[in-house]
Amino acid sequence: xxxxxxxxxxxxxxxFCSMFVFSCExxxxxxxxxxxxxxxxxxxxxxxxxxxxxxxxxxxxxxVPADITSSDYLDELASLKSEASNLSGEQQGAIDYWTNNPxxxxxxxxLELVAKYNLIPGPNEDGTYTLPNPANPDGPPSFPFxxxxxxxxxxxxxxxxxxxxxxxxxxxxxxYNRPSPSQTDMTIPAAYVDxxxxxxxSDGAVIAASSRDILSAMFPLEKDYLAERAAEQMSSLKxxxxxxxSDIEAGEIIGKEIAKIALARASSDGMSKAQCPKxxxxxxxxxxxxxxxxxxxxxEVPPRPVGLTPLFSKVKMWCVPNVEVVRPPVPPxxxxxxxxxxxxxxxxxxxxxKDEWRAIANFWQDGLGTYTPPGxxxxxxxxxSIKYKLNPLRTARVFAYLxxxxxxxxxxxxxxxxxxxxxxxxNQIEGFKTIAGTPNFPSYTSGHSVxxxxxxxVMTYMFPEEGSLFRDYALEAAISRVYGGIHWSFDATVGTxxxxxxxxYTLDVAKSDGAD
Amino acid sequence: MKNRNTIFTFFISFFFCLGINxxxxxxxxxxxxxxxxxxxxxxxxxxxxxxxxxEGTYLRTNGTIETVKRDMVMPMIAIGVFDQLNLLVAAPxxxxxxTEPNGGYFAGAKGFQDLSLALKGQIINKQxxxxxxxxxxxxxxxxxxxNYLSDYRPYSIGFGANEFSFRxxxxxxxxxxxxxxxxxxYLHRGQTEAERDYYYNNGSYYTAWMDxxxxxxxxxxxxVWLLNNSLKLEANYxxxxxxxxxxxxxxxxxxxxxxxxxxxxxISAQYYLNKPQGIGALAYFSHTxxxxxxxxxxxxxxxxxxxxxx
Numbered sequence: 001x002x003x004x005x006x007x008x009x010x011x012x013x014x015x016f017c018s019m020f021v022f023s024c025e026x027x028x029x030x031x032x033x034x035x036x037x038x039x040x041x042x043x044x045x046x047x048x049x050x051x052x053x054x055x056x057x058x059x060x061x062x063x064v065p066a067d068i069t070s071s072d073y074l075d076e077l078a079s080l081k082s083e084a085s086n087l088s089g090e091q092q093g094a095i096d097y098w099t100n101n102p103x104x105x106x107x108x109x110x111l112e113l114v115a116k117y118n119l120i121p122g123p124n125e126d127g128t129y130t131l132p133n134p135a136n137p138d139g140p141p142s143f144p145f146x147x148x149x150x151x152x153x154x155x156x157x158x159x160x161x162x163x164x165x166x167x168x169x170x171x172x173x174x175x176y177n178r179p180s181p182s183q184t185d186m187t188i189p190a191a192y193v194d195x196x197x198x199x200x201x202s203d204g205a206v207i208a209a210s211s212r213d214i215l216s217a218m219f220p221l222e223k224d225y226l227a228e229r230a231a232e233q234m235s236s237l238k239x240x241x242x243x244x245x246s247d248i249e250a251g252e253i254i255g256k257e258i259a260k261i262a263l264a265r266a267s268s269d270g271m272s273k274a275q276c277p278k279x280x281x282x283x284x285x286x287x288x289x290x291x292x293x294x295x296x297x298x299x300e301v302p303p304r305p306v307g308l309t310p311l312f313s314k315v316k317m318w319c320v321p322n323v324e325v326v327r328p329p330v331p332p333x334x335x336x337x338x339x340x341x342x343x344x345x346x347x348x349x350x351x352x353x354k355d356e357w358r359a360i361a362n363f364w365q366d367g368l369g370t371y372t373p374p375g376x377x378x379x380x381x382x383x384x385s386i387k388y389k390l391n392p393l394r395t396a397r398v399f400a401y402l403x404x405x406x407x408x409x410x411x412x413x414x415x416x417x418x419x420x421x422x423x424x425x426x427n428q429i430e431g432f433k434t435i436a437g438t439p440n441f442p443s444y445t446s447g448h449s450v451x452x453x454x455x456x457x458v459m460t461y462m463f464p465e466e467g468s469l470f471r472d473y474a475l476e477a478a479i480s481r482v483y484g485g486i487h488w489s490f491d492a493t494v495g496t497x498x499x500x501x502x503x504x505y506t507l508d509v510a511k512s513d514g515a516d
Numbered sequence: 517m518k519n520r521n522t523i524f525t526f527f528i529s530f531f532f533c534l535g536i537n538x539x540x541x542x543x544x545x546x547x548x549x550x551x552x553x554x555x556x557x558x559x560x561x562x563x564x565x566x567x568x569x570x571e572g573t574y575l576r577t578n579g580t581i582e583t584v585k586r587d588m589v590m591p592m593i594a595i596g597v598f599d600q601l602n603l604l605v606a607a608p609x610x611x612x613x614x615t616e617p618n619g620g621y622f623a624g625a626k627g628f629q630d631l632s633l634a635l636k637g638q639i640i641n642k643q644x645x646x647x648x649x650x651x652x653x654x655x656x657x658x659x660x661x662x663n664y665l666s667d668y669r670p671y672s673i674g675f676g677a678n679e680f681s682f683r684x685x686x687x688x689x690x691x692x693x694x695x696x697x698x699x700x701x702y703l704h705r706g707q708t709e710a711e712r713d714y715y716y717n718n719g720s721y722y723t724a725w726m727d728x729x730x731x732x733x734x735x736x737x738x739x740v741w742l743l744n745n746s747l748k749l750e751a752n753y754x755x756x757x758x759x760x761x762x763x764x765x766x767x768x769x770x771x772x773x774x775x776x777x778x779x780x781x782x783i784s785a786q787y788y789l790n791k792p793q794g795i796g797a798l799a800y801f802s803h804t805x806x807x808x809x810x811x812x813x814x815x816x817x818x819x820x821x822x823x824x825x826x
Contacts, residue, residue, distance in 0.1 A: 026707055026725040108720065115716040122767030123579070141766070299621070301579030350623070355663065362665070362711035369716055369768045379714070379722075426621045433623035435668075437769075485623075 031108055032382055036100040036192035039391035043515070046393045047171025050513040051164040052318070052400060053261050057171035060257045062250040065176050065200040068184050076244035077185055084189065084241045094236040100192040102204055102233055103162055103395045104382050106211040109229060110158055111371040111378060113219045117146040120368055120440070127302040131275060137220045144219065148447055149312045149410050152374035153271060154218040156318065156407040157262045159399035161214050165206040165258040166393040169251060173198040182241050191240035195391065201250030202243040203392050208233040209255025210262075217263050269316040274309035281306040288421030294334055296423045296442035307441045313415035318404035319505040323415045326501045328494045331422050331444045342488045346425050350433060350485055357483040361436055364448060364480035368437065373448050373477065374406045377455035380470070384463050397515055398462045402455055405506035409454035409499045410447065416498065417442040425485060436484030445495035446487045449478035453499025454506070461507050474499070549638045549652075550596035555826045560819035562588045566804075566811030569670070569770075572763035573808050581622070583615040584670045584811060588629075595826070600638040607631050607661060610673035622671060625664065629674040632658035634681070647690040654701075656681035667710035667726070669770035670811065676708035676772065677728040693741035701733040708772045717762050717773045726772045729761035748786045754802070755779050764809045778807035796821040 047057045054060065066072040087095075098105055121141035123129055130141060137143035144150050178200035182190035197203070212230035216223045234252070237243040243251070276284075289295045298304045313323055320326055332338035349357060366373045381402050385395045422444035426432050439447075456474035460467035478496050481487035510516075550556060567583040568575055592606035613624025634656035641650045658679045660666075666676025683701035705728040713724040734757075739750035761775030782802030789795045801816045 026723065028707075028725055028727065029722045030720055031722070112716075112720045115714075115720060119766055119768055122576075301582070353623075358665065359711045362667070363713070365712060366714075369765060370712070370714060371720075376714070433621050435623050438621065 031097075032104060032386060034099065034104070034386045035096065037386075037389050038193050039195050039197075039394075040389040041394065042195055042197050042391055043170065043393055044174050045514070046167060047174055049167050049170075049397075049515050051167045052160045052404070053265060054164050054168065054258070057167045060168050060254050062172060062201055062253050065178050065246060065250070068178065073184075073244070073246070076246055077181055077188070080181055080238050080241065080244050081185070081188055083238055084191075087239055091236070091239045094232050095191045095240045098204075098233050098236045100195070100204075100240075100242070101385070101390070101392050101395055102207050103211075103392050103399065104385060105233070106158070106162075106207060106215075107155075107378055107382050107399060109211070109226075110155060110215055111375045113215065113222055114146045114151040114154070114375050115369060115371045117142065117144055117219060118151065118369055118372060120145060120147070123302050129302075129304055134220070134272075142221060146219075146372070147308055148372040148374060148451065149274070149309050149315075149414065150218075150271075151372040152403060152407045152410050152451065153266075153269075153315070154215070155374055155378055155399070156403035157218070157266050158211060158214045159396065159401075159403040160318075161210040161255075161258045161262040162207055163393075163396040163400035164262075165210045165254050166203055166396045168254050168258065169201050169203045169206045170393055172201055172250070173203075176200050178247070180242065181244055188241045190242070192242060197391070199243050199247045201254060202237055202247040203251065204237045204242065205234055205248040205251025206255040206258075207392060207396075209252045210259045211255075213256060213259030214262060217259075217266070265316070270311070270314045274312040274315060276306065276311045278305045281310050284310050284418050285421055288419065292330070292333070292420065294423055295421045297427060298440055299427065299438070300440070304440050307418070308439065309414060309441075310418045313411055313418060315407075315411050317408045317411055319509045320408045320412065320502055321505075323412055326412045326498060326505075327419065328416050328445055328498050331420055331488070331490055331494070334423075334428065338490070339488075342490065343425075343429060345489055346429065346432070346482070346485060349483055353435065353483075358435060360476055360480045361484035364452075364477040365436055365484065366448075367439075373451045374403065374410070374455070376477075377402060377406060377452065377459070380455075380459060380473070384459070384466060388463060394515075397510075397513075398458070401462070401506055401510045402458045405454040405458045405503045406451045408506060409450040409502045412498055412502050413445055413447050413450035413495065414441075416445045417447075420444050422488075422491075425488060432485065434485030436481070436486050438486045443487060444491050445498055446478060446481045446491040447495075448481050448487075449474075449492045449495025450499040450502070452477035453496040454503040455499075457500055457503030458506060458510070461510065549600060549636070550594055550602050550823075552596045552599050553826050554596040554823065556594040556821055556823045558590075558592050558594075558819055558821040560588075560590045560592070560798075560817050562586075562590070562815055562817035564588075564813045564815030566813040569811040570764075570807045570809055571766065571768075575812065578767075581614050581670060585613055585615060586813075587611045597635075602636045604634040604636065604656075605632070612671045612673060614671075625668060625671045625673050627664045627673055628661040629664065630658040630679075631661045632656060644688070647688050647695075650685075650687045650689070652685040652687075654681065654683040654685065656683070665711060666708040666728075666772045667712070667715075669772075672772075675705065675728050678706040680704045681733075683733070693745070695737075695739050695741075697735075697737040697739075699733075699735040701735075703731045703733055705730050710772070715771065715773070717771075727760070728772050729758035729775055731756050731758045731776070733757075746788045746790070748784075750784045752782050752784065752802075753779070754782070761809075770809060774809040776808065776810050778804050778810050780804050794823045796823075 132141045132143040132145045134143050177198045180199040182188045208230040212226045216226050234248055285295050366376050381398055421442045424438055424443045426438050452474040456470040459470040478492035482489050482492050565583055565585045568577050588608050588610045590606055590608035595603045597603050608629045610629045611626035634654050636654040639651045660676050664673050666672050681701050681703050685699040687697040689695035707725045708728050710724045715721050734755035736753045737750055741748050757777045758775040761773055764770045780802045784800035786798040798819045803814045804812050
C-alpha cells in the first residue's frame, strides 16, 4: 500500500539521475584532433634556407637514389604495394595518427615527457635532497627533472634538429625530384592528400629519426618507448603509400646525422654544469648581497641548499651574442617607493582575490607536473601550425625559432635571477600567502614573462594575423604570476621587455634565413 | 596531500540527526526513518587534520604544507515525506589551511561546498527472532554550490563534481538495544572543471575537465542504546575505494583524478534530552588507518539536533 508511494519517486529519481550521468560527461582529448591536410605552401626552395647548425643543406650526404625505372626501385614499389594493400586496423590507426605532418605528434610526445618528468625531487628522510643524476637515470629521483630551463632546452634541440634535417631533406628532394610512389604507380593508393612534394628522401623519416635520437638523449629512460614510436611512424610512411624503403633509409641517415650534430652541441653547451654545487651557489648569493644588499633564500621545509640551475645563465645562447646585452636594469630596492607600491599591490590581490585573477593565475601556472610555460607555447605553435596548414619544413621552422627564442629568453632570465638574486614577495611580506607555488629560484625577472614574451614575438612574426592574440597571451601569462602572489609586478613587466629584446635577436636570424 | 574525501562529509552529514523519538533517527546510511511530517534539523561542526599523507600507497610527510587543517560547519535537514520515504538535504561550509608556520605559505580555501540531496526508502522492516530486520535504500545527488576550485589540493574544499549515490542498508536490532548495521554504496562521480586546460594523468590531457573517479563506499556499525534509550554509543568503520584514477606522483600535488581509497574507524555518542523535548547532542571521533592518495586524517565533530513536527 505505502510501498507504491515509495517506489515511484525512487524510480523517477533513478531515471533522472541516469539522464544526468550519461549526458554531462565531456570528451577528454589527449592529443590534437587533425587529419592529413593540403599544405598552404610546399617551399620548393626550402633547400636553400639557412640551417641553424649545419653549414649548408648539403653537408649531410645521402646516396643518389635509384632511378624509378630501375629494378631496385620497382622491387621497393612492389613491397610497398603489398604492405599498403593489406592494412590491419592498427596500421590504419597509425596512418591516421601520424598524418602527413608528424612533427606535431613528436612535439606532443615531447611535451608529454616534459610533463611526466617535471617532478621536483622531495627531501630524504634526513632532510637532505638528492639531485637527479644522468649517470643513474633510474634514481630515485629519476633523471631528468624537466623544469622549464630543461624543457625549453630539450624543445630547442628537438626543433633545431628537425629544422636542419628538413632543410637538408628539401635540398635533396628538389635535387633528385623523385616522384611519390602513387605518382609512379597509379595503382598505389595514397592515404594522404598529395602535396606533390618529391619523396626522396622521406621527410617523415628525418623527423622520426631526429626526434627519437634527440628525445632519447634528453629523456634516457624513454629510449625504448621512443624507439617504438619512431618505428611505428616510419612504418606508417610505407603503409600510407608515401615512401618506399630507400626514401625512408635516406631520411633516417639525415635524421640520425643531424641529431648527432645537435647533441654534440648540447653536450658542451654548459647545461651539465648549470645545477652548481652549494659553495658556488653560496658565492653567487654573496656576490649579489655585496652588490645590492639583498638576497633570495629558499623557504621550503627543509630548505633546498641550492636554487634551480644557478648557472643556466652560462649556457650557450642561440642567437644572442652574450647574455649581458639583454640583462635588465637593477630592480627597485626594498624600501624604495616603487617597492612599497608593489607590496601594496600584492597585498591587494591577495586580500581581494577575484575569480578572474585566480583563473588567470591557474591557467598560466604550468607548474610542476605539467608541460611548463615553454610547453604551453609549443602547444600554441602546434595549434596554429595546423590552423595555417604549414608543411613540415615550415612547422619545424616555427618550432625551431620559437624554442631558440624561449631558450635564450630563459638563459637571460636566469642571468637576471642569479645576478640580482632578488627575494620573492613571500620572503619580504610578513604573513603573506600565495595561491601559486613559490618556485626554487630568485624572483627578478619572471620566467613566465620572459618565456612568454619571447615566444609571442616569434609566433607573431610567424603568424602575423594572430599577433595581437599572442601578445595579449604573453601579457596575461606575465601578470598571472603577480596574481598568484609569487612575483613582483616589475618582475613581470621588466621580464616582458626582456623577452621581447631577446626575441629580436632571434628574429634577426629568422628574417635572414631565406624563408620569407 | 589531499583533503579528506568529500563523500565522507556527505556521508557523515546525516549520521547523527535524531529526534526525541528514538525510532526516528535519520541518515542516508542508517536504518531509521522519520514519520511523515516530521523533520529533523541539525548543525554539525567538524574539525579534521592530517600531517601525513599517502602518495600512492607510500605514507609521507611534507614539511612545506605541514599540518593541513579543515573545519566544516554543516546545516542539514531531514524530512519525513512519507513514513517510508525521507528526504535529506545538507549544505556544508568548509575552510582549509595549513598550520603556521607552513613553508609553502599557500593560501587556504573556504566556501560552501556541495549541496546534497538524498531520498531514503524503507523496503523491509520486520520482526525476526529476537530483533528487527530493516532493509533500506538511498539514492542521493550532490553538486557544487559555488565555483570553488577542486584542482587546488590539498586545500580544495571538495572534488567539484556531481555525484550520484546508490546505497543499500541492512540493520538488525535486538530488543535489548544492541544493533549491527552494514551499508554498501556506489558513488558515481562526474567530471570537475579545473582552471588549467592541460594536465597529466598517465598521459597528456588537453582539456580543463577531469574525470573524478567513482567509488565504492562500505560502512559497518555496531551500537547500543543505553540509559533508557537516551544515549546511543557506536563503533563504526567507513571504507572508500575508488574504481579508477592515477596515483599522486612523487612529491607532487594531488589532483582530482587521483585514485582515492581509505579506511576509517571511529566512535560516536549521542544523547537526547528529556527536556526541552526534541533536542539532541552528538560527538564523534574518527581516524584514518589506511589509505591511498589521501591524508591520514583524524577528525572530531560535535553537533546539535532538533526534531519537530511540520
